[in-house]
């Protein structure tokens with residue numbers, strides 16, 4: 303049985319051990335997402351400086367593939383607008399982020415990664431920073447369209463209006479909504495079906511079960527952060543396999559699991575799951 307975690311990080315706590323734990327309980331496939339630059343002690347002054355972050359992440363994903371099947375997602379985290387902006391100015395930060403997105407797109411085109419990650423701040427920012435963030439997001443969609451890849455989104459909390467607004471930005475850039483993945487989604491399967499973006503449901507509480515009750519158009523994730531300073535924060539690496547297997551106890555069949563963990567993943571990312 304294929305069990306896929308659609309969004310996980312490896313940082314400074316368990317590192318590859320997290321994937322051994324994931325595998326122990328039945329996990330088979332994982333999307334590993336790179337972190338903010340400062341996690342790598344990289345302080346970019348230009349887009350090209352993301353190269354070190356991406357290369358180190360790709361090396362990690364290569365090592366991860368010794369344990370499970372792992373795919374690289376290259377992130378230009380929306381919070382970089384604040385982290386970088388505080389140092390170099392917000393306009394300049396946006397410019398660096400756009401250049402970094404171009405670079406991430408090149409890596410995907412070369413087959414080193416399968417997707418990019420962008421979004422907009424999940425915390426309150428002023429109008430100027432918000433507009434710049436939307437520009438960066440639009441550029442991420444342009445890159446995804448040109449390369450033909452998926453884009454994972456880190457955004458403000460779910461609201462219908464907010465998601466529709468993002469979907470409109472994506473449409474303007476010409477990217478297929480099916481390839482726009484809302485990371486950390488609540489189990490609002492019908493709403494996402496209507497909006498067109500693809501939900502990656504955060505596997506806490508009864509979310510996976512609640513999602514399954516509404517349909518099969520979703521993926522699942524832990525957003526495991528692997529930060530030794532915050533060991534209990536978000537979900538552990540075993541969560542997705544456990545929650546997926548619980549579906550069987552609730553009367554759902556393996557076909558549903560195959561749809562969520564394999565077919566949807568193949569379609570969204572344009573990859574083959576074996």
Ligand SMILES: [Zn+2]
Pocket residue numbers: 309311335525
């Ligand atoms: Zn994350």
